[in-house]
Amino acid sequence: MTTITILGAGAMGSALSRPVTDAGWDVRLWGTWLDDHLVDAIEAGEPHPRTGAVVPSSVRAYRSAQLEEALDGADVVVMSVASVGVPKVTELALEGISQADALWLTSKGFCPDEAGRIQLLPDAIRAIAARRGATLPPLVAIAGPVKANECAAGLPTATIFGCRDGEVSRRYAAEAATPVYAIAHTDDEVGVEVCAPMKNVYAIALGIADGLGEATGTPHHNLKAAAFAQAVREMSLLGARLGAHPDTAYGLPGVGDLEVTGLSGRNKVYGVRIGRGEEPREALAEMDRLEQTVEGVPAAGLARTLVDQLGGGLAEELPLLAAVCAILEGVPDVQATVAGAVLPRRG
Ligand SMILES: NC(=O)c1ccc[n+]([C@@H]2O[C@H](COP(=O)([O-])OP(=O)(O)OC[C@H]3O[C@@H](n4cnc5c(N)ncnc54)[C@H](O)[C@@H]3O)[C@@H](O)[C@H]2O)c1
Structure with a gap:
């Protein structure tokens, strides 16, 4: 069984837990230091405050101090924090990410480097890894018309996975799809x-x-x-x-x-x-x-x-x-x- 660790327990991170659970994966959801109230609701079986949907009961929630535990043995790691938090969460999770088979990315944004040059998020993540001498697994960018609340509610949704290695995006698109969460794929990460x-x-x-x-x-x-x-x-x-x-x-x-x-x-x-x-x-x-x-x-x-x-x-x-x-x-x-x-x- 594939183990997936989603970093960020906000609207999108929690929403993604639904289709991958339905696809039969073992799902972990890690909340940042800003997410304690969201993890409280998830653990209490209450609707997620941002999506209104209850996170599947099989999803294991982790708090910010439990990052190492959340990442231990993960096959896929998903970066699902707001773009402003991507550099810091990448730094914190780098060891677990580098041991995974793939890093998925739902975060959306641009990221300036230290010289002020604007990078796309995958390049920003690669630069952080290179500075730390870490090797990254293939990166899969996730986009398309996905409102978190509808995805969390299990409504029909089309998304697209983009990876430089088109075979990787094809494989995950096939493995993570459900009857209502359809995944197109491309090698056009940019x-x-x-x-x-x-x-x-x-x-x-x-x-x-x-x-x-x-x-x-x-x-x-x-x-x-x-x-x-x-x-x-x-x-x-x-x-x-x-x-x-x-x-x-x-x-x-x-x-x-x-x-x-x-x-x-x-x-x-x-x-x-x-x-x-x-x-x-x-x-x-x-x-x-x-x-x-x-x-x-x-x-x-x-x-x-x-x-x-x-x-x-x-x-x-x-x-x-x-x-x-x-x-x-x-x-x-x-x-x-x-x-x-x-x-x-x-x-
Ligand atoms: N909501 C959607 O429908 C949707 C759909 C697709 C993609 N996205 C993208 O997913 C990402 C997360 O969006 P969301 O809707 O879950 O937002 P959200 O506000 O519900 O959650 C934001 C997440 O980012 C973390 N975060 C915020 N600021 C941070 C910081 N400074 N440092 C570290 N972590 C920080 C929070 O703790 C939380 O886990 C965004 O980039 C968004 O564009 C959202």
């Missing part, structure tokens, strides 16, 4: 990892269109659809510059995940607030007060830095990214800013 944080950035723009509709009483569906198409194009262009297959953005990691993220979720809700007329910084502070982390905000700034570092005129090809960044900085006419970025130019 394409999967670019779409994951970028769709959070673009979901803010989709939310803005919805918020404009609420504020004016007139739907802005045309603007939202134009923003959607431009967002997919930009994910494809950015991915291609980093070596991804341009088509990856047009499948589950891009179109699929952008659709689900633009329907609901923290990035979209934040965009709605801005579209309704709230000042972006105040709206973000309010989301923080509600413990709603808006990952698209730091991702937007890091993506802009990445695009500048890549150079070669790429910035001009990503006007919606520039528009979201300008809006987050407080540019006054939100509707005109989004429209200017996504409506095809005349002539």
Whole structure:
């Protein structure tokens, strides 16, 4: 039986425990030092506070001090903490990770290195391992349209595993799938990892269109659809510059995940607030007060830095990214800013 240790007992970590349990795996769920209240609920058999679903009773929960025990003998380790926590949790878990057959990654984001160069998360993890002289097993990036609460509730879900070694992603896609948790696979790790944080950035723009509709009483569906198409194009262009297959953005990691993220979720809700007329910084502070982390905000700034570092005129090809960044900085006419970025130019 495959033993899998999921690092991070938040919404996604706990949600993933459901399909892998149903696939017949031996599942361990480790909570960070921020997760004690979540582990309390899991151990009490109560619904997880973030997903509303009860974690399967066979899942063994571990607290932050029990990391070594949680990792002992694990065949697969899953990094499922917020991107900001990935470097620290990688450092702490490195020995167990290096002894596993694979490291899966549901975390989404960009990570600056010490020189300020923006890395995709798998590269950041590889750099940490290289500095410590550790060997990493194959890394499997997980993306696609997966809302944690629906996955945890056992609702039909399509996801995609991306590994440089396509045979590894194919094998795990076959072994971890269930009748309701379907797993596509690809060897395009970069394409999967670019779409994951970028769709959070673009979901803010989709939310803005919805918020404009609420504020004016007139739907802005045309603007939202134009923003959607431009967002997919930009994910494809950015991915291609980093070596991804341009088509990856047009499948589950891009179109699929952008659709689900633009329907609901923290990035979209934040965009709605801005579209309704709230000042972006105040709206973000309010989301923080509600413990709603808006990952698209730091991702937007890091993506802009990445695009500048890549150079070669790429910035001009990503006007919606520039528009979201300008809006987050407080540019006054939100509707005109989004429209200017996504409506095809005349002539
Ligand atoms: N929620 C979803 O539907 C979903 C779907 C796919 C992927 N993801 C991704 O999975 C990751 C986790 O998201 P989530 O929804 O579980 O979030 P969450 O807020 O429910 O949980 C966050 C997890 O990260 C840990 N964490 C937060 N800050 C940390 C820090 N500074 N240091 C160490 N650990 C820290 C927490 O302890 C917790 O385990 C994110 O990168 C997210 O984008 C989420």
